[in-house]
Amino acid sequence: MLDSDISNIILKDREKRKDGHFEGTLLEYMSLVKENPDIPILAHQRIYGLITSPGVEIIKTDENPRLRRIYGNDTIKKYRFFEEDFFGIDKTIMKIVRYFHSASMAGEESRQVLYLVGPVGSGKSSLMEALKKALEMSPPVYALKDCPMREEPLHLIPKHLRKDFENILGVKIEGDLCPVCRYRLKNEYNGEYERFPVETVGFSIRSRKGIGVVPPVDPNNQDTSVLIGSVDISKIDLYPEDDPRVLSLNGAFNVGNRGIVEFIEVFKNETEYLHTMITATQEKSIPSPGKGAMIYFDGIILAHSNEAEWNKFKSDHTNEAILDRIVRVEVPYCLELSEEIKIYKKILNRSRFKAHIAPHTIELASMFAILTRLAPSNKVDCMTKLKIYNGEEIVEKGMARKIDVFELREEAQREGMTGISTRFIMKALDTTLSESEQNCINPISVMETLVRSVKELSLGEEDKERYLRFIQDSMRKEYNKILEKEVTKAFIHGYMEQAESLFNNYLDHAEAFVNKTKIKDVNTGEELEPDEKFLRSIEEQIGITDSAAKGFRADVTAYMFFVLRNGGKLDFSSYEPLKEAIEKKLTASVRELSRIITQAKVRNKEQSEKYNSMVEEMKRYGYCDHCCNVILKYAANNLWRD
Numbered sequence: 001m002l003d004s005d006i007s008n009i010i011l012k013d014r015e016k017r018k019d020g021h022f023e024g025t026l027l028e029y030m031s032l033v034k035e036n037p038d039i040p041i042l043a044h045q046r047i048y049g050l051i052t053s054p055g056v057e058i059i060k061t062d063e064n065p066r067l068r069r070i071y072g073n074d075t076i077k078k079y080r081f082f083e084e085d086f087f088g089i090d091k092t093i094m095k096i097v098r099y100f101h102s103a104s105m106a107g108e109e110s111r112q113v114l115y116l117v118g119p120v121g122s123g124k125s126s127l128m129e130a131l132k133k134a135l136e137m138s139p140p141v142y143a144l145k146d147c148p149m150r151e152e153p154l155h156l157i158p159k160h161l162r163k164d165f166e167n168i169l170g171v172k173i174e175g176d177l178c179p180v181c182r183y184r185l186k187n188e189y190n191g192e193y194e195r196f197p198v199e200t201v202g203f204s205i206r207s208r209k210g211i212g213v214v215p216p217v218d219p220n221n222q223d224t225s226v227l228i229g230s231v232d233i234s235k236i237d238l239y240p241e242d243d244p245r246v247l248s249l250n251g252a253f254n255v256g257n258r259g260i261v262e263f264i265e266v267f268k269n270e271t272e273y274l275h276t277m278i279t280a281t282q283e284k285s286i287p288s289p290g291k292g293a294m295i296y297f298d299g300i301i302l303a304h305s306n307e308a309e310w311n312k313f314k315s316d317h318t319n320e321a322i323l324d325r326i327v328r329v330e331v332p333y334c335l336e337l338s339e340e341i342k343i344y345k346k347i348l349n350r351s352r353f354k355a356h357i358a359p360h361t362i363e364l365a366s367m368f369a370i371l372t373r374l375a376p377s378n379k380v381d382c383m384t385k386l387k388i389y390n391g392e393e394i395v396e397k398g399m400a401r402k403i404d405v406f407e408l409r410e411e412a413q414r415e416g417m418t419g420i421s422t423r424f425i426m427k428a429l430d431t432t433l434s435e436s437e438q439n440c441i442n443p444i445s446v447m448e449t450l451v452r453s454v455k456e457l458s459l460g461e462e463d464k465e466r467y468l469r470f471i472q473d474s475m476r477k478e479y480n481k482i483l484e485k486e487v488t489k490a491f492i493h494g495y496m497e498q499a500e501s502l503f504n505n506y507l508d509h510a511e512a513f514v515n516k517t518k519i520k521d522v523n524t525g526e527e528l529e530p531d532e533k534f535l536r537s538i539e540e541q542i543g544i545t546d547s548a549a550k551g552f553r554a555d556v557t558a559y560m561f562f563v564l565r566n567g568g569k570l571d572f573s574s575y576e577p578l579k580e581a582i583e584k585k586l587t588a589s590v591r592e593l594s595r596i597i598t599q600a601k602v603r604n605k606e607q608s609e610k611y612n613s614m615v616e617e618m619k620r621y622g623y624c625d626h627c628c629n630v631i632l633k634y635a636a637n638n639l640w641r642d
Contacts, residue, residue, distance in 0.1 A: 021140075021199075021200050022142065022198070022199060022200045023145070023197065023198070023199045023200075024197070024198055025194060025195055025196065025197060025198065026153050026156055026193055026194050026195070026196050026198055027194045027195075028198070029142055029153050029198040030154075030165075030169060032142075033154070033169050033171060034168070034169055034170075037169060037170040037171045039142060040142070040152055040153075040154055040171055040173075042104075042106075042110070042174070042298050043258055043259060043260075043298050043299050043300050044100055044103035044104045044109075044110050044300060045104040046135075046138065046141075046258075047100055047104075047131060047134070047135065047260075047300060048097075048100040048101055048103070048104040049104075050081070050134045050135070050138055051079060051081045051082075051097055051100060051134070052079070052081070052097070053081075054079070054080040054081045055079075055080045056077055056078070056079055056080070057077070057078040057079075057080065058075060058076075058077055059075075059076040059077070059078060060075070061073060061074065061075075061076065062566075063566060065393075065562075065563065065568075066391035066392075067391060069388075069391045069392075069393065069405060070336070070389070070390075070391045070405065072405075072406060076090055076091075076094075077090075077094055077097070078090060079093060079097060081130075081134070082130065084346075085126065085130060085346070086123060086126070086127070086130075087334060087336075087339040087340070087342040087343050087346075088334030088335065088336045088339030088340060088342075088343070089122075089123060089331065089332070089334060092329060092330065092331050092332070093127075095329045096114070096116075096127065096329055099112075099114050099327050099329070103300075109327055111281045111282050111284065111325070112281055112325050112326060112327045113277060113281060113301045113302075113303055113325055113326045113327065114300065114301070114302050114303070114327050114329065115266070115302075115303045115304065115305075115326045115327065115328050115329070116128070116302075116303070116304040116329050116330075116331050117304065117305060117306070117307055117310045117328060117329070117330055117331065118306070118307065118330055118331035118332055118333075118417065119306065119307065119332070119333060119417055119418060119419070119421065120306060120421050120423075121333075121421030121422050121423045121424075122331045122332060122333050122421070123331055124304040124331050125264075125304065127331065128262055128302055128304060131260065131300075131302065132205055132211050132260055132262065133205075135203045135210065135211060135259055135260060136202075136203050136204060136205060136211070138203060140200040140201055140202045140203075141200065141201060141210075141258060142198055142199070142200055142201075143198070143199065143200075143201045143258070144156070144181050144196060144197070144198060145196075145197035145198060145199045146184075146197075147178065147180065147181050148178065148180055148229075148247075148249035148250065148254055149178045149180075149181075149249060149254055149257045149258075149295065149296075150201050150209070150210060150255075150257060150258055151175065151177070151178055151181065151257065151258070151296070152175060152258070152298070153196070153198045154169075154171070154173045154175075155173075155175050155176055155177045155181075155296070156177065156181075156185065156193035156194075156196050157173055157193070158193070174298070175284075175296040175298060176296045177296075178249065178295050178296070179244035179247060179288060179292050179293060179295065180244045180245075180247060180249065181196075182244065183243075183244040183245065184196075203259055208250075208255040209255065209259075210255070210256065210257075210258055210259030210260070211255070211256060211259050211260050211262075212251070212252030212253060212254070212255045212256030212259075212260070212261040212262070212299075213252065213261075213262045213264065214226060214227065214252045214261065214262065214263045214264065214266075215264045215265075216264060216265045216266075216268035216269055217269055217273065224251075224273065224276065224287075225251060225289065226251060226252060227251045227252050227253050227273075227276045227286075228249075228251040228253055228254065228276060228286050228287055228288070228289055229247065229248050229249040229250050229251040229254050229289050230248050230250075230251075230289050231246050231247065231248065231289050231290040232246050232247070232248045241290055241291055242290065242291045242292060244292065246290065247288065247289055247290070247292060248289070249289075249295075253276060253280060253286045253297055253299070254286075254295075256299045257297055257298060257299050258298055258299060259299055259300070260299060260300045260301075260302055261280075261299050261300070261301050261302070262302045262303070263301070263302070263303040263304075264304070265304070265305050265306075265309065266303035266304065266305050266309075267305045267309040267310060267312065267313040268305070268309060271313075271316075271318070271319055271322070274322055275322075277301060277322060277325065278321055278322060278325060279294070280297050280299075280301060281301065281325040282325060284296060284297055284298065285297055303326075304331075307417060310328075330417070332373075332415070332416030332417050333369070333370075333373045333416045333417075333419055333421070333422075334370070334416075335370055335373060335374070335389050335415065335416050336370075336389060336390055336391075337363070337366055337367060337370055337386060337387075337389075337390040338390055338391075340366040340369060340370055340422075341362050341363055341366045343366075343422055344362050344365065344366060344422070344425065344426065344429070345362060347422070347426055348362075348429075353429075353433070354439070355433045355436065355439050355440060355441055356439065356440040356441075356624045356626075356627065357440075357441055357442075358440065358441065358442035358443065358622070358623055358624070358627035358631065359486075359621055359622045359623060360443050360479065360482055360483075361441055361442055361443050361446055363443075364443040364446060364447060364475060364479055365425050365428065365429060365446055365450070366425070367383075367386065367475055367478065368420065368425070368450055368467075368470060368471060368475060369419070369420050369421075369422065369424075369425050370386050370389075370419075371383070371386060371470045371474065371475070372418075372419035372420040372467055372470065373415065373416055373418065373419030373420070374386065374389075374412075374415060374419075375411075375412035375414070375415050377408055377411060377412065379403060379407065379408060379411075380394075380403055380408070381474070382470070382474065383474045383475075383477075383478055384403075385408060388403055388405050388408065389405065389408075392576045393575055393576035393577055394576065394577070420467075424453070427453070428446065428449045428450050428453050429441065429446065431449050431453070432445050432446050432448075432449045435449070438626040440624055440626045440627050442627040442630055442631060443479055444630060444631070444634050445630075447471055447475065447476065447479075450471050451468060451471050451472065454467045454468055454471070455468075480638060480639055483631065483634075483635055483639065484587055484635075484639050485583050485587060486618070486621065487614070487618075487632075487635055487639070488583070488586055488587045488590055489617070489621075490613075490614040490615075490617035490618045490621070491590045491610070491614055492586060492589075492590055496572075498586060499572045499582050499583070499586060500571060500572050502538070502572070502582045502585060502586070503571070503572035503578065503582055505534065506534075506535065506538050506556075506578065506582070507556070507557075507560060507570075509530040509531050509532075509534060509535050510530070510535060510553040510556055510557055511557050512529075512530040513530040513532070513535065513550075513553055514553055514554050514557045515557075518530075519531075535549070535553065536549065537585065538578075538581045538582065538585055539552060539581060541580070541581040541582075541584035541585050541588070542577055542580055542581045542584065544581075552577075556575055556578055559574075559575050560574065560575070615628055615632070618631075618632075
């Protein structure tokens, strides 16, 4: 049965490839172009089509309160081509796609290098790999048979006839024959270009078909043959130096024609080595090895490096010619907690990582990564800033005035270009697992590993101390709050029902207070004044002062009406500050009981039943026996100290 299934897959694939393969003459090829004028598209059009064909989701932020808090009124486009691999860099991806869109319309960008700059591990190389793999999976293109440049067959059409052919075929013919094909046309086909053979060819990174890669080259041994090919010395005795038969067109620009040429760590190379870029972009031609003529080039030049190399290259005014041909796109680290978590989950899912991961473990590790990337602000502490950047509704302590995310971004425009990389976090998770005897990792063990890892980092003492404060102070406090809520939920039977009840009561009384109306008692039918004592008991949980209470109630009421008008659903988590206040109110109601039962070394029958019930509830949240035991011991020693 298995053999049969495998055989079917092989045969179907072989038939599909056979059907997709074409071999014929230029005349037969032109018949295909007449039917489908999109066949001879240029390289930038091809990539733009590959990116957009899976679909584009246009997100209207006015319909999503969380995204509106992050992006304001900006229109966000999410490209499905990138959605499974890239998180938290939607605006960067939009800039990249904008480049390809403009270049696909033969705008100025079609004669420019797309250059990605950013810190290590921000995703520059991964973005490049995604584009190259898309090209590998794309349908084959039509090319002149045995052409070293895999060039467009319509280059065979003589210049004086191109206008006529363009009108008949409905296409624009751009480019010239390479020296090798020009020689073959004259000597093998007697200038009868309509007989020249055409075939379909695919793309391959490993086979260097349509995808050329240029790694950094030793400055003392930079040879342009890596870029444009060379003269075959063994044939010099047989043919003149300018004879096309001596050319070996196997450089990155030759193999990357009609596809991609990628420069890795581009500015580690000497400037003179990069001069081929100038003609390849602006004139769409590259030098021929030896004394040959310039060769037409239609390809996408991609480059990337770290910011230090960019700054060094940019500071030298003699590099202006290359700088003028670069479209620079910054690729910062992710600053959105929920998206950063997705990055680690993606990496873990693709690995052989089989350990049990306790709830909030990845969340805490992600928090640390983002905290290190944030610039300090006088307006808020870093943890609050992290929550604002994650789209959470935050109010200043005791005040109803909201903190403006755009003001925070304005004062730190370089944010996301420094800090801890995703690789550092993954190494910390790997280390935690390797040291675990129970094949289970939890937030406490990960925080301990992060402390050790930071101490071993090659960092300035000031940065090292700041990173350690994040773990030992900010993150620990935040985790304690999260854990206390979780233990509370496990203790309170029907937690969600009680939370919803408090939420609805608060909303009724706040609305009556703001509108200066009365509340009708559902049991007696009596009309009552809004219960300010009840309202204050909720508001005090998040430090809303008496003077700010009126404004806070007005904000809550206005927000809830906005959600309802836009077809949204109301629940206790709809408005983040109110959600926090309700959770704190519930936590306070069982704080003493939680403390006694969790800390007790010997429990009576009733306490044991409550404790066991709580453990079972926590296991339903995703804890295993081991991490549940560790977490509750930690809770007993670190929570409820007051």
